[in-house]
Amino acid sequence: MKWYAYILIVAALAIGFIIGHYLREKLNRDKLETAQQTAARLVEEAIKEGEAIKKEKIVEAKDEIYSSKKDFDKEVKDRRNELSAMEKRLLQREEGVEKKQQALDKRDELTAKKLKEIEAKEEKVEKLHQQQIEELEKISKLTFEEARQILLDDVEKRISRETALYIKNKESEAKEEADKKAREIITYAIQRCAADHVSESTVSVVNLPGDEMKGRIIGREGRNIRALETLTGVDLIIDDTPEAVILSSFDPVRREIARVALERLIVDGRIHPARIEEMVKKAETEIQTKIKEMGEQALFETNVMKMHPELVKLIGRLNYRTSYGQNVLKHSIEVSQLAGIMADELGANSRIARRAGILHDIGKGLDHEIEGPHVQIGVDMLKKYKESKEVIHAVEAHHNDVEPTTLEAVLVQAADAISAARPGARREALESYTKRLEKLEAIANTFEGVEKSYAIQAGREIRVMVKPEKVGDLNMVHVAREIAKQIENSLEYPGQIKVNIIRETRAVEYAK
16 A cells, blocks of 8 residues: 555545544533523522412411411400400409408497497486485485495496496407308309319229139239239239229328339230239239329419429329319319418408418328328428428317417318318218217207107207206206207217207197
8 A cells, every 4th residue: 555545644644634623622612501591490490499488478478477366366355355354353343342441340339339328428427416416415414435436336336347348248249240251251262173082982882804814813822912913002802792803091192103003914914924014013003103193283273383393393292182972183272272362352462372271181191101180291391391381380270279360371271170060071981970860869868857858950950858846947058058068078070060959848728
């Protein structure tokens, strides 16, 4: 091959390289333009989508602002209504105070009038005194000092008698007014705190799906029942009662833990010591949570705020504590409400009264664990958690362990007695109840002239039949008072006992 042929080949290759390079550059430019157009289109679409999202968010924000404004307006309206109601109650209370003030002013006017009458009588007596002195000087020929002394003694006796009668009448009126007012306040408080009472016992019954479950609960050689009794501290009574197991314990919290754990074991079906231990721990956690919730609910119901968490738990424990069959938590709530209402009516500190009412039996939440009376246990716990002196005093005085020195302490005493004395609130043993009725009748029968006596209305009234030839109409009041005093000194009972004396008078005549 000749040299020019090589030159042609090289030239052709160079031309081909140049043409290829040109085509490659053109292709890259086309791709770049296409990519730029695609990018521009994507940017444009993103901008449009962003605008749409922006509009949507603006609409949502406007809706949220509207909803918030609506809720705010509603809250403002509710607050205004609440303030209006409070203002109305304050006006009513002011009217009541004004009426009381008017009554006191009227009483002061009557007293002033009586004093003026007494002064007029004294002036009249003085004139008579002077006349008597003159007459005595003429008739008796006594010295002035002797006659003066005689007249002074006579006038002093008369004035003393009239003054004593006046004081006695005023004391009687004041006592009647105070008794009437006290009855009205107590009646009003009881009506506002009407509550149902259900007696509770120291046993719980767990229903079983079948009698074969009893054998599974007992376990091989009794290992399951021993494990459950050891972990809970509760006695399981498995007898001939069909499809039921009885849990017995004086500690109601332990009994409730055992009940919850046993019911879960029955539902689960796997009953063995390890599973029993697991279920008991879960039940303990659940009961502790429930105790705290019940304590918080009790504080909410009584409108008592800001209390130490440990005291809140102790209040919740009272739901599992009974006193003569009465639930102590319900009793404490009722005492708090009664004391608060009476404090409002009397102008006392209702906040202290309500707080002391809900805490007055707090010691009963620990009396299974700490030795001593529940009042002292409660006082120690309240001092430990820095309760106020007024509340601690009211709690300490509610059973007269110390003399009450504040009005709130007296109101807590009264509220405690009212709640415990409600019909059906507390359960007494049949034997002690029967003995009380027998002793009540025996006291009445010891008095002279009593023929028969009958205790009725669950021991709240005793009717005494007297012999008409030995007890007259005038003596009936005296006999009733003496029997009442003897009952007060000899018996312990809730509330009061009515003594009703009955004297039969017969008129017999024969037609012949």
